[in-house]
Amino acid sequence: MDKGYVDNGFIVDLTSAKKTSEIIYELSRILDMPESKQKHICLKLGSVDLSESELKSVKALVELMDSQLAFISTSSANTVDAATALDIKISEFTNNIEAPKFENKQAAQDALNQLDGISPQDTQPVSDLQNAVQDDISPIVREDESSAETQDSKIEKEICEEQSEPEKLPTLYLRKTIRSGQSISSDGNLVIIGDVNPGAEVIAKGDITVWGILGGIAHAGKDGDSSMRIRALKLNPVQIRIGEIFARRPDTINLPYVQKSSQYMPEEAYTHKGNIVIRKIHEGN
Amino acid sequence: MTGRVIVITSGKGGVGKTTTNANIGTALARAGKKVVMIDTDLGLRNLDLLLGLENRIVYTIVDVVEQRCKLKQALVKDKKNPNLCLLAAAQTRDKTAVTEEQLKDICEKLKKDYDFILVDCPAGIEQGFQNAVAGASEAIVVTTPEMSAVRDADRIIGLLEAKEEIKSYKLLINRVRPNLIKSNDMMSVDDVVSILSADLIGIIPEDTGIITSTNKGEPIVNSEKSLAGLAYRNVARRIMGEDVPFLNLEEEGSVLSKVKKFFAGLMGKEK
Numbered sequence: 342m343d344k345g346y347v348d349n350g351f352i353v354d355l356t357s358a359k360k361t362s363e364i365i366y367e368l369s370r371i372l373d374m375p376e377s378k379q380k381h382i383c384l385k386l387g388s389v390d391l392s393e394s395e396l397k398s399v400k401a402l403v404e405l406m407d408s409q410l411a412f413i414s415t416s417s418a419n420t421v422d423a424a425t426a427l428d429i430k431i432s433e434f435t436n437n438i439e440a441p442k443f444e445n446k447q448a449a450q451d452a453l454n455q456l457d458g459i460s461p462q463d464t465q466p467v468s469d470l471q472n473a474v475q476d477d478i479s480p481i482v483r484e485d486e487s488s489a490e491t492q493d494s495k496i497e498k499e500i501c502e503e504q505s506e507p508e509k510l511p512t513l514y515l516r517k518t519i520r521s522g523q524s525i526s527s528d529g530n531l532v533i534i535g536d537v538n539p540g541a542e543v544i545a546k547g548d549i550t551v552w553g554i555l556g557g558i559a560h561a562g563k564d565g566d567s568s569m570r571i572r573a574l575k576l577n578p579v580q581i582r583i584g585e586i587f588a589r590r591p592d593t594i595n596l597p598y599v600q601k602s603s604q605y606m607p608e609e610a611y612t613h614k615g616n617i618v619i620r621k622i623h624e625g626n
Numbered sequence: 627m628t629g630r631v632i633v634i635t636s637g638k639g640g641v642g643k644t645t646t647n648a649n650i651g652t653a654l655a656r657a658g659k660k661v662v663m664i665d666t667d668l669g670l671r672n673l674d675l676l677l678g679l680e681n682r683i684v685y686t687i688v689d690v691v692e693q694r695c696k697l698k699q700a701l702v703k704d705k706k707n708p709n710l711c712l713l714a715a716a717q718t719r720d721k722t723a724v725t726e727e728q729l730k731d732i733c734e735k736l737k738k739d740y741d742f743i744l745v746d747c748p749a750g751i752e753q754g755f756q757n758a759v760a761g762a763s764e765a766i767v768v769t770t771p772e773m774s775a776v777r778d779a780d781r782i783i784g785l786l787e788a789k790e791e792i793k794s795y796k797l798l799i800n801r802v803r804p805n806l807i808k809s810n811d812m813m814s815v816d817d818v819v820s821i822l823s824a825d826l827i828g829i830i831p832e833d834t835g836i837i838t839s840t841n842k843g844e845p846i847v848n849s850e851k852s853l854a855g856l857a858y859r860n861v862a863r864r865i866m867g868e869d870v871p872f873l874n875l876e877e878e879g880s881v882l883s884k885v886k887k888f889f890a891g892l893m894g895k896e897k
Contacts, residue, residue: 518823520784521777538780538821601820 350381637778639749653862678843733761796827
């Protein structure tokens with residue numbers, strides 16, 4: 342496959358990038374151009390070490406723009422490992438086919454400085470775009486860096502997960518409104534009969550169930566178990582975290598508060614392929 | 627006599643704690659109750675200005691605490707109403723000059739001679755708030771129909787719920803503008819109540835008269851014409867246990883809107 346060029350596509354030279362944030366910034370800038378749509382893209386990644394989850398984000402970014410990641414080239418052993426794990430083709434080619442030239446690098450540099458130090462979960466544009474694409478599945482998601490693990494430990498973890506089903510955990514049951522500034526944490530499941538107001542946070546090792554409006558931050562599976570679920574009569578959280586995965590309220594939805602109503606459609610948040618998905622509970626299981 | 631100690635608090639600044647305090651206090655005194663107001667906003671005192679008593683202050687709460695005077699000497703009598711008096715805050719000291727225990731002690735002493743002790747709480751949730759709440763057994767949480775004020779009120783209610791001494795708290799929504807609510811530009815009273823899930827004790831409409839009354843040092847409850855004044859008098863009656871319906875602000879329009887309505891009616895008849 343290494344022909345030194347790419348069919349219906351182009352090579353993106355990112356060898357000058359020193360950090361992951363620079364790669365993501367540069368790549369999103371290039372992919373934003375209309376002529377980058379529906380192409381096979383080859384990335385020259387240079388010496389930057391990319392973890393599995395970071396590489397996955399890069400791949401997701403490319404695919405979001407309706408393009409495909411044809412193959413990558415890199416001089417970093419870590420990136421090679423990550424690519425192998427993700428089944429991304431690797432090329433060692435060296436040639437001089439020109440990468441597209443983009444002007445105005447200086448302005449980009451300023452923006453880049455602000456991006457420095459941003460870890461993968463902060464690359465929110467991915468979330469927003471994805472959201473725009475998948476209209477009905479509201480919140481979106483990215484994997485956290487810490488979720489990148491070897492296959493072995495993942496298997497181990499799955500065994501653990503089976504052992505810690507929510508039914509087997511103790512449950513903290515509270516009948517009160519959780520208000521701004523309050524934090525409730527449970528080593529098992531958490532059931533709240535009342536609202537969780539914006540500015541409050543509820544954290545549980547197992548499931549979280551709110552018999553009311555969930556408006557604050559909810560974190561189920563605090564020990565990293567992403568099979569846990571968050572349920573509420575109305576889900577309007579600023580942020581949801583399940584295990585290592587997290588999603589925030591999209592900027593396009595501006596609902597600082599939800600009016601109480603006599604009719605609720607209970608909702609449930611769970612993880613699906615590394616994303617957090619919200620659905621109405623009675624829409625089938 | 628055992629008086630009721632009510633703290634008036636909000637979390638956020640500028641929502642009208644002090645105005646509420648001055649007006650409810652005055653209204654209660656007009657109804658014949660013996661009322662003392664304690665300003666605990668040390669260093670940023672305002673309550674004396676609203677009551678027009680600034681020039682009469684000789685001793686402050688810090689003087690009482692530091693035993694430079696007797697408690698009775700520090701109580702400043704209102705200009706008009708002998709039932710009403712004020713224990714002023716010291717302007718030259720900060721919140722650390724008084725402790726929770728000392729305030730509790732002062733409230734206990736005042737309970738014997740007064741029906742109501744209204745404690746004006748400073749903004750924030752630090753020592754000043756802790757001091758103000760220390761002696762109280764009831765609270766009125768003041769908020770406005772804005773997200774930031776509601777969020778802070780929510781925080782305050784959470785803190786009040788955690789305090790054993792506070793037996794009950796009520797919500798007062800200030801600066802309500804019915805026309806903005808109608809046009810969906812402001813949170814409605816129902817929205818605020820539903821977020822905070824607390825009992826309501828009063829809805830005060832926005833009233834430009836408050837500004838002039840503050841500048842004059844004359845609480846607006848003394849003005850019979852003002853809608854805000856009427857709302858505050860109603861709050862005082864509810865505090866005294868009366869069952870007073872809330873004002874229907876939407877119908878109490880301005881003169882202009884009444885005239886418009888009148889003409890709209892005429893036009894309707896002609897057709």
